[in-house]
Amino acid sequence: MTQTLTLRRPDDWHLHLRDGAMLDAVLPYTAAHFARAIIMPNLVPPVVRGADAAAYRDRILRALPEGADFTPLMTLYLTEDTDPDDVAAAHASGLITAVKLYPAGATTNSASGVANFDNVAPVLERMAEIGLPLCTHGEVTDPEIDIFDREAVFIDRVLDPIRSRHAGLKVVMEHITTADAAQYVTESTGNLAATITTHHLVINRNHILAGGIKPHYYCLPVAKREIHRLALRAAATSGDARFFLGTDSAPHTDANKLLPCGCAGCFTAPNTMSILAEVFEQEDALEQLERFTSLNGPDFYGLAPNDATMTLTRTPARYPDLIDTPEGPVTVFDPLMPLNWSVNSD
Ligand SMILES: NC(=O)N[C@@H](CC(=O)O)C(=O)O
Ligand SMILES: [Zn+2]
Ligand SMILES: [Zn+2]
Numbered sequence: 451m452t453q454t455l456t457l458r459r460p461d462d463w464h465l466h467l468r469d470g471a472m473l474d475a476v477l478p479y480t481a482a483h484f485a486r487a488i489i490m491p492n493l494v495p496p497v498v499r500g501a502d503a504a505a506y507r508d509r510i511l512r513a514l515p516e517g518a519d520f521t522p523l524m525t526l527y528l529t530e531d532t533d534p535d536d537v538a539a540a541h542a543s544g545l546i547t548a549v550k551l552y553p554a555g556a557t558t559n560s561a562s563g564v565a566n567f568d569n570v571a572p573v574l575e576r577m578a579e580i581g582l583p584l585c586t587h588g589e590v591t592d593p594e595i596d597i598f599d600r601e602a603v604f605i606d607r608v609l610d611p612i613r614s615r616h617a618g619l620k621v622v623m624e625h626i627t628t629a630d631a632a633q634y635v636t637e638s639t640g641n642l643a644a645t646i647t648t649h650h651l652v653i654n655r656n657h658i659l660a661g662g663i664k665p666h667y668y669c670l671p672v673a674k675r676e677i678h679r680l681a682l683r684a685a686a687t688s689g690d691a692r693f694f695l696g697t698d699s700a701p702h703t704d705a706n707k708l709l710p711c712g713c714a715g716c717f718t719a720p721n722t723m724s725i726l727a728e729v730f731e732q733e734d735a736l737e738q739l740e741r742f743t744s745l746n747g748p749d750f751y752g753l754a755p756n757d758a759t760m761t762l763t764r765t766p767a768r769y770p771d772l773i774d775t776p777e778g779p780v781t782v783f784d785p786l787m788p789l790n791w792s793v794n795s796d
Contacts, residue, residue, distance in 0.1 A: 453764045455727060455736060455791070459756040460743035462487035462722075464585070464624050464645045464696025466715070467510060467522075469493050474513050475775035476701050479719035481520035483793055485756040488585065488696070489522045491550055492559040496527035500540030507545070519758070523547035523751075525585065529562050530569040534576040541582045547751060548583045548622070549573070553608070555591045556600075557670040558700070558714055563587075567608060571615065578618035583751065585622045588631065589671050598655070601671050602630040609634075613642070622750070625650065625698045627671040629681035635692050636685070643750045645696025646686045646742075649716045651729045652785050654679045665707045666781050669700065670714040686742050687735035694747035697722050703778035717773075718783040723760070724767035725783075727791035761794045768792070 465480060465487040467473050480487055489510065491497030497506050503524040510522045525548045526537060532549075540546040551570070552563030564570055577584060589600035590607055613621060623631055623644040635644045649669065654676045658667040667673065685693045699722065700715025707713055718725070723743070730739045748755045767789035772779045 451764070452736060455739065455762040456759050457740040457762075458744040459485040459758040459760050460695065460723065461485055461747050461756070462697050462699070463622070463694055463747045463751075464488055464490065464647070464698045465719075466490045466492070466698070466700040468701060469506070469509065471776040472701060473509065475773060475780070476699075476717070476719060477510065477513050477520075478515050478518070479773075480699070481514055481518040482795075483723050483760065485519060485758065486521045486523055486753075488548060489524055491525045491527035492552065492557075494559055496529075496559065496562050497525070498527050498529055498532065498562070500526070500536050500543075500545055502526075503540060503546055525550045527552065527562065528564060528570055528573065528584075530564055530566065532570065532573050534573045537573055537582070538576055538580055541580055546582070548585045549577060551584055551586045553587065553589060553591050553604070556587050556589045560587070567612065574612065574616045574619055578616045581620065581752075583620040583622055585624050587670075588623050588626070597672055598674055601626070601628050605630060605634050620750075624696055625671060626682065627674050628678045632681050632685040632693075636690065638692075643692040643694065643746075644685070645698075646682050646693055647696060647698040647716075648718045648722045648725050649673070649698075649783055650679065650682050651686060652679075652725060657786070665712045666784070667716065668707075668712065668714055669698070669716045683729065683733055687730055687733045687738050689738045689741050691741070691746045691749055693742065694750065695726070695743045701775075701780045703775065704772070704781055705778050707781070716783045717780050720773070720782050721767060721769040721785070721789065723762065723793050724769070724789040724791050725785045727762050728785070728787065728789050731791070762791045763794055764790055765792045766790060
């Protein structure tokens with residue numbers, strides 16, 4: 451039985467670091483394992499202009515622990531007022547790696563997102579020209595559409611039309627949760643990839659709703675039926691270069707999760723790599739883990755994979771149940787299974 455696993459150091463292609471005291475509290479967990487991460491721009495107020503991203507990047511760099519080797523890859527939050535020239539300048543200077551599309555009202559802090567997709571066509575056109583990827587929170591917000599169908603309907607109503615209109619645009623479907631999304635990626639002929647979270651490989655909707663409501667398993671897009679979880683596992687472990695890790699680690703204080711109207715998000719930064727090793731081993735696909743965490747993402751974004759390596763050892767993983775932050779405790783995602791792989795510390 452394999453006892454150690456050595457991979458190129460992983461990257462996280464979808465991460466929420468927040469700001470202020472929460473940033474200080476959560477960043478060390480990501481920086482301990484990941485070399486780079488795509489930093490989500492859904493702060494309050496959102497990271498809309500290049501200058502906002504530059505200031506946020508500085509705050510992240512200042513919050514890094516001594517000796518950490520971590521590069522934040524910044525994104526801009528697309529609004530209907532986004533200026534294509536500002537986006538192009540931020541890209542040209544190397545400041546940003548992607549632009550993020552939130553349909554207005556789809557998820558946490560998405561009020562400034564896009565309602566009329568025609569209004570962002572000039573920005574998308576420019577992004578296609580300059581090769582700047584668009585990351586999408588792929589859910590429609592139409593109240594008529596069942597929440598479990600919102601991702602699949604987004605593909606038909608929004609994503610496919612955008613991709614037809616802007617053929618050169620590189621698109622990442624973030625945190626996919628359905629077999630429909632995985633299939634849409636598999637059947638595409640170029641410029642399209644998807645991130646998959648750690649938690650969507652572990653939970654289905656029963657974990658949220660059966661035997662009492664479990665707010666810590668509530669995230670968006672909400673976890674779907676078991677057949678979808680299995681399709682995500684198949685995609686993640688397939689080795690297909692179009693699927694890669696985006697943890698969507700999304701810290702909220704327990705006080706904000708455990709409310710009559712609680713926040714969406716799972717905090718997986720501390721135990722993601724141990725969970726993924728477990729999942730890939732369950733799927734008899736440990737040899738594909740490095741592609742998913744460390745190779746496919748850089749390949750899509752046109753970056754070199756990391757030179758440094760990470761070693762995991764077959765020994766029970768230890769991680770906190772929750773972390774303390776000045777804003778209050780944040781529960782760490784409980785994968786409901788023993789984790790037999792630990793990340794070696796140097
Ligand atoms: N995934 C979530 O459930 N929450 C994210 C927002 C997002 O990625 O949609 C957050 O910012 O908390
Ligand atoms: Zn999202
Ligand atoms: Zn997210």
